[in-house]
Amino acid sequence: MSALEGLEVRRTTTAQQLADGLSERIMAGAFGPGDRLRESAIAAELGVARNTIREAVRILELTGLVRYEVNRGAVVIAPTPEKVEALYTARERLETAAVARTPRPGQLDAITRAFHELEDAARTGDPRAIVDRDLAFHQAVVALLDSSRLDEFFAAMTQELRFYLTVLSKSETPEEVVAEHAVILDAIRLGDRDRAVAEIRAHIDTSVRRLNEMLVERHLTNKS
Amino acid sequence: MSALEGLEVRRTTTAQQLADGLSERIMAGAFGPGDRLRESAIAAELGVARNTIREAVRILELTGLVRYEVNRGAVVIAPTPEKVEALYTARERLETAAVARTPRPGQLDAITRAFHELEDAARTGDPRAIVDRDLAFHQAVVALLDSSRLDEFFAAMTQELRFYLTVLSKSETPEEVVAEHAVILDAIRLGDRDRAVAEIRAHIDTSVRRLNEMLVERHLTNKS
């Protein structure tokens, strides 16, 4: 079997590929929040039929990056204070529940590794990479819950959040980011559950506050 | 604004209506787990175009009741021991995290109310109603987490679970169901978090075990 290791045929559809591609573009900011995805335009530009684009966008909808409005088609989600709040509340519940559990050794290692990768990213200073590692760290924390379904759910939220962060072009020095996560990791490693919970809370609190500030700011500049 | 309360025009598409209808049929058992939803057949029967059915099924996919397989189209999800396990694990994590929190008065009332409705349903003996109230009780418990996103996530899982239960035609006397939930409610009302967590665990444990037994049974009878 090893001679055929990794060999695989196409096993995907045009619509799926389009969905992936569109997802990337949206994440990269090619479409802003609230923008409509015009089917005919996209179809023409990419040389595919409109119904294929429609399928692709429906697939995209699964990831939560766009939603359909009747007679307006697919619209890129837009962050609002309420949505950000709801997202972070869910995160807080999951992450605090996670750190309240006794970690298995492998899980601790995974979190520690995630932290070190965050440090590495911070050194390079690439904001995009930092955000990625930041979210990966939290994903590793949620993995403490030992639930694949919750892992998936969190991953979906992460995707949404990453988009918001991209849109709002986060501001925070890499050192601060690392420091904030270091205390969380510390508490987890020491087995100090209460402190871990408190640190997670504090971390999420400042995050949501900062995000909302950026939101108002963006709103104001958009008005002008 | 109250003069226009509840007023709303049609605001829905054919595909959405079809999705709702199909969802009902699937839940009612018109399509068994693993069954394919054949587009042309459905389209012809309902007198709509095939791409409209396709859209409807994509919408259905959002609820998790079907998933797409390349070149096989939409397939109704089927319970497997692994899936049931994963589903219940996620439930356990959420519900135990929920009862570990201090409930607001309104929340306690909601749970109590849900319990009484479960009792009422148990008296009628209608299995379908009992399952509905059972799940509603747990939804009320998860609401303790105060997170709309988690409420939605749990609701989606509930939908999936309800389907599994329908398929496997659950066996358990109404009295047992009520008794199991009564102890949970009790623990919550008394503010005894540890016991609440333990009761939730026990409840979910027996549930998953019973479901898996029914799964094996079904598997065996299907083989014959």
Added chain:
DNA sequence: TACAGTTGAACTGTACTACAGTTTTCGGCA
């Protein structure tokens, strides 16, 4: 100048047709 009403272009939602490539079925063959 501000504003309500009208109009037309741009789009979405849906239908229908077509066809290549895949899967499934089914009858025969060993």
Added chain:
DNA sequence: TGCCGAAAACTGTAGTACAGTTCAACTGTA
């Protein structure tokens, strides 16, 4: 019985068409 290959059934995609909706520019009016 179990395997094999051809036919049938079905999915994925393309392309066209059109009614109904949305939106923005235009018009006339106060």
